[in-house]
Amino acid sequence: MAKRVKDEMVHDHNNDGVDRRGFLKCMAWAGTGALCVMQGGVLKSYSLSRLADLGASAPAAGELSFVQISDSHMGFNKPANPDVAGTLKAAVDKINGLSVAPEFMLHTGDISHLSKPEEFDTVDQILKGAKPKNVFYVPGEHDVLNDDGKQFLERYGKGAKGAGWYSFDKKGTHFIGLVNVMNLKAGGLGTLGHEQLEWIEDDVKHLKSSTPIVVFAHIPLWSVYPEWGWGTDDSAQALAYLKKFGSVTVLNGHIHQTMQKVEGNVTFHTACSTAFPQPQPGKADSPGPMKVPAEQLRSVLGITDVNFVTGQHALAVVDSSLA
Amino acid sequence: MRRGVCSFVLMAIGIAAVACMEGGSRRSIASAGEPPASNAEVKIDNFSFGPPTVTVAAGTTVTWTNRDDIPHTVVSDDKAFKSKVMDTDEKFSFTFAKPGTYSYFCSVHPKMTGKVVVQ
Ligand SMILES: [Cu+2]
Numbered sequence: 001m002a003k004r005v006k007d008e009m010v011h012d013h014n015n016d017g018v019d020r021r022g023f024l025k026c027m028a029w030a031g032t033g034a035l036c037v038m039q040g041g042v043l044k045s046y047s048l049s050r051l052a053d054l055g056a057s058a059p060a061a062g063e064l065s066f067v068q069i070s071d072s073h074m075g076f077n078k079p080a081n082p083d084v085a086g087t088l089k090a091a092v093d094k095i096n097g098l099s100v101a102p103e104f105m106l107h108t109g110d111i112s113h114l115s116k117p118e119e120f121d122t123v124d125q126i127l128k129g130a131k132p133k134n135v136f137y138v139p140g141e142h143d144v145l146n147d148d149g150k151q152f153l154e155r156y157g158k159g160a161k162g163a164g165w166y167s168f169d170k171k172g173t174h175f176i177g178l179v180n181v182m183n184l185k186a187g188g189l190g191t192l193g194h195e196q197l198e199w200i201e202d203d204v205k206h207l208k209s210s211t212p213i214v215v216f217a218h219i220p221l222w223s224v225y226p227e228w229g230w231g232t233d234d235s236a237q238a239l240a241y242l243k244k245f246g247s248v249t250v251l252n253g254h255i256h257q258t259m260q261k262v263e264g265n266v267t268f269h270t271a272c273s274t275a276f277p278q279p280q281p282g283k284a285d286s287p288g289p290m291k292v293p294a295e296q297l298r299s300v301l302g303i304t305d306v307n308f309v310t311g312q313h314a315l316a317v318v319d320s321s322l323a
Numbered sequence: 324m325r326r327g328v329c330s331f332v333l334m335a336i337g338i339a340a341v342a343c344m345e346g347g348s349r350r351s352i353a354s355a356g357e358p359p360a361s362n363a364e365v366k367i368d369n370f371s372f373g374p375p376t377v378t379v380a381a382g383t384t385v386t387w388t389n390r391d392d393i394p395h396t397v398v399s400d401d402k403a404f405k406s407k408v409m410d411t412d413e414k415f416s417f418t419f420a421k422p423g424t425y426s427y428f429c430s431v432h433p434k435m436t437g438k439v440v441v442q
Contacts, residue, residue, distance in 0.1 A: 078392040078411070114394055114410060141431045145394065145408040186400050186428035186436055228370075229434040286369035289392050 033069040033091045034258075034271050035098060036251070038173055041212040043249040045269050047258065048094040064171040067095050067102045067132065068216070070253030071273030073142065074123045075113035080276040080289035084113075085122060088274045092130045102132045103170065108253035108271060109140030109181070109218030115147070120155055139164055140218040140254065141181040149182055165196050167203050174207055176200065178217035180232045190219030190232035197234065201241045212247040220252040222261060222268045225281030230255050239266060255287075362386060365437065367395050367409075367429075372437035379419060381441050386416040395435065399427040 035046045040063075048067070072088045081087060095102065105127070112119035120143075127135055137156040144152055149163055157164040163179040178200070180190035192200075204213070215221065221238065224230035232238075242248045248266040256278035261268045276289040284290070363379045365372050367389045377385060387397045389409040397406040397415050403425060406415035419425065419441040429435035 076392075080392065114408060142394070145396075145431065184430055184433040186426065186433055188433045227434070229432055286371070286391070288370065 033067050033095060033274065034269070035100070035102065036066050036068055036214075036249075037100070038064040038171070038212060038214075041172075041210070041247050043212070043214065043247070043267070045260075047272070048091065048098075064173055065100050065102045066104050066106060066170075067098075068106045068108060068251050068269075068271050069095075069274055070108040070218075070271040071110040071140065071256055071275055072107070072123055073110055073113040073273065073275035075116055075119040076275055076289075078289060080291045084275040085126060088123065088126050089129070091274045092126060096129075096131050104134035104136060105130065105132050106175075106177075106216050106251065107135055107137045108216050108251060109138050110142045110253060110273075111137065111140070112143055113275075115143055115145040115151060117151070120151070136168070136175070136177060136216075138177045138217055139179055139181055141184070144181055149179075161199055162195055165199060173212045173214055174204070176203065176213065176215045178215060178221075178238070180217050180219045180221070180235075188233050189226060189229055190217075190221075190235075192232060192234050192238055197237050197241075200238050204241055204245075207245070209244045210246060212249070213242055213245050214249045214251065215242070216251040218252065219254045220268070220270055221250050222263070224255055224259065224270070228281060228287045230281065230287070242266070255281075364388065366390055367435075370395075370429075370432055370435055372435060375436070376438040376440060378440040378442060381420060381422050382418065383441070384416050384418040385439055386414055388412065388414050394431065395429045396431055397427055397437075398430045399425050401425075405430075 033048045035048055037044045037046070045068075069088075069091055073084055074088070076084050095105070107127075111123050137152075139149055139152045139156075143149070144163075153160065153164055157166075160166040160177075163182045165177060165179050167174060167176045169175070178192060178196065180192050182191070183193060184191055207213075215238075217232075219232050220230055221232050221235040239248075239250075243265070246265060250266060250268045252268070252270045253273070255270050256273035256276065257270065257280070258272055259268075259270045277292060278287050279290050361380065361383050363377050363383055363385045365374070365377060365385060365387045367373075367387060368391065370391065370393070372387070379385065387406070387409070389395050389411060392411055394408045394410050396408050397404070397417075399405065404417040404427070408431070409415055419439060422441045425439040425441065427437050427439065
């Protein structure tokens with residue numbers, strides 16, 4: 001019989017898999033991103049909108065730091081956020097204000113809202129203003145509308161395999177960018193597909209089990225809320241290939257709110273959007289944009305927003321304290 | 324100037340004539356025992372198709388309207404029809420000539436599914 005995997009959910013006071021504290025923080029999320037610091041093979045993730053509050057607890061420089069931004073939805077102009085360019089610029093300002101200079105950025109998809117060339121152009125232009133010059137992208141479903149991702153590949157997928165998946169190494173950490181927004185099937189969730197799964201298996205085969213792994217993809221690779229399509233049908237297969245590694249971090253976007261979860265050797269994080277928030281799973285009629293008062297959109301709530309992951313060997317604890 | 328007006332009038336007459344002919348042919352089909360061609364509407368609200376199943380007569384044109392703040396598509400499972408992405412308030416229409424059951428979904432949000440039953 002298969003061993004039951006114990007899921008550990010942090011701040012899950014209602015036993016429904018929802019990190020309410022993370023959600024509240026995300027209400028003040030606009031223009032945010034996450035600073036990720038790799039220290040001793042363990043990744044710590046800090047919300048950019050809270051760094052200023054950290055003071056003495058500010059993140060120490062690890063062997064590697066980078067920034068994750070997500071869901072900029074350039075082109076969106078509805079009341080939930082009529083100025084998505086402005087909030088993306090705010091994220092860039094925060095990145096440029098970091099004392100620990102990140103080496104590069106990850107964008108976990110939904111760069112554009114409608115896959116229009118001018119939307120991608122605008123994001124490229126704004127991100128040119130960021131100090132880290134290297135940006136690694138994976139597509140969201142909004143980036144591959146109408147053309148099966150052809151434009152995305154031309155713009156961001158140079159040297160990538162298949163629909164745009166690839167891997168690279170930075171200072172001993174192995175990064176894997178995955179595509180789970182293509183060829184979606186009626187009634188289904190995100191999909192990696194057979195070809196990509198085979199590639200993953202092959203890609204990590206020769207790595208030492210002590211190599212820290214960071215996987216990034218748009219749709220969560222864990223089952224956040226399948227009723228709203230917040231999950232990936234064949235993610236279990238991908239994660240099975242990563243079982244031998246002591247430290248695996250999975251970074252996703254798509255759900256426009258932060259959540260963390262630890263499952264065995266794997267720590268999952270989702271990032272806020274730089275454009276607009278979405279409701280907690282099941283707490284609205286649909287996962288559509290959530291309208292919050294304009295002043296709240298850019299405001300910073302008076303709570304600390306540090307999510308840090310520590311552990312001896314495997315990643316063990318996700319906490320969200322620090323006053 | 325005069326010529327412009329003149330050709331406009333001619334064009335209008337032409338359109339009226341075509342409309343007349345269409346009306347006539349429809350009536351004759353209906354009298355032959357078939358239901359008249361008609362239209363049906365499906366609204367997209369809150370990431371769902373409403374109504375999720377529409378039952379129509381062959382020849383009916385179904386029009387989908389996206390009323391969400393998020394773009395959606397309408398794609399039949401067997402690719403018999405496929406819309407471009409529809410932003411807020413955009414529409415897509417398809418005329419169902421043959422009877423059958425057509426399952427469709429939103430290729431952006433595949434949890435969104437619907438059905439057109441053509442009789
Ligand atoms: Cu949709």
